Amino acid sequence: MAKKKRSSGGTPATVTLDRAGVPYEVRAYDHDPAAPSYGLEAAEALGVEPARVFKTLLVDTDRGLGVGIVPVDALLDLKAMAAALGTKKATMADPAAAERTTGYVVGGISPVGQKKALPTVLDVSAEQFPTILVSGGKRGLDLELSPADLLTVTRGRTAAIARRQ
Template identity: 50%
Template sequence: MGHATPATQALSRAKLAFDLHEYAYEAGLAQIGLHAAEAIGVEPARVLKTLMVEVDGKPACAVIPSDASLSMKKVAAAFGGKSAKMMEPAKAEKLTGFHTGGISPFGQKRASPVAFEASALGVERIIVNGGKRGLMIELAPADALNAAKAEAKPLIADQ
């Protein structure tokens, strides 16, 4: 398998079933998740983006639909903190071992607490980043939660 990344290796070690989707990653796009959804032909709500945040100064990982926005108030509450902010891209890359646009909740270099947007998990399969730009992993929501040792929490801003 020529698509071995720390993310796919973590899922393989956990003996979880997943499918891979590749697309032509375009640097500089504001909405990478929406581009990925369009490129692989699925609705944006099933393609989840991985966002690294800091809650009371500690790293955390929030996974939300690509067509939604984080609520920092909900993120802080989900991780038991008072305040949350987006992590600087360079810090996120160093912490996770992945490049921005390719950060996965699985197989991060230094694991952080992970939460998935609860409302996004009511589908048969979700799609998350596979650990490199242009590679997506499709799997069952329960498997994603188990693999990331994650919790389902409300994370997104009311739309």
């Protein structure tokens, strides 16, 4: 996959990927603010199966915040996430805390290029695809890259953290 260069600075996510030399493709679409699910909207707009589009969710634990990345057509299993992070309990993080910590707005939180490096867990289902899509740092912008490259740049690991609805 060829890296798409941007003429201006891009988002913190694209800047981080460029600096790391990670190949990725920018996938933009017209975001509808009234969409009930940003992730499912992205999958439909980009013509990609929802299992290949991943959402970035922040959790709060007794050790601080963590990042869970799961398919948009699944839920984050909080017990599995807590186990993957080595904590007793995980709850969904306050949206304001998520925005403050990552530097992104809810609905556009990228797992890449966050203001503060957080423990990151990618659902194992990502490994079945050569590339997946994650938020590029703003609503209406996704980045397509390999799961291995995503794990490298986020210093993340995989675990079974998704639960089908």
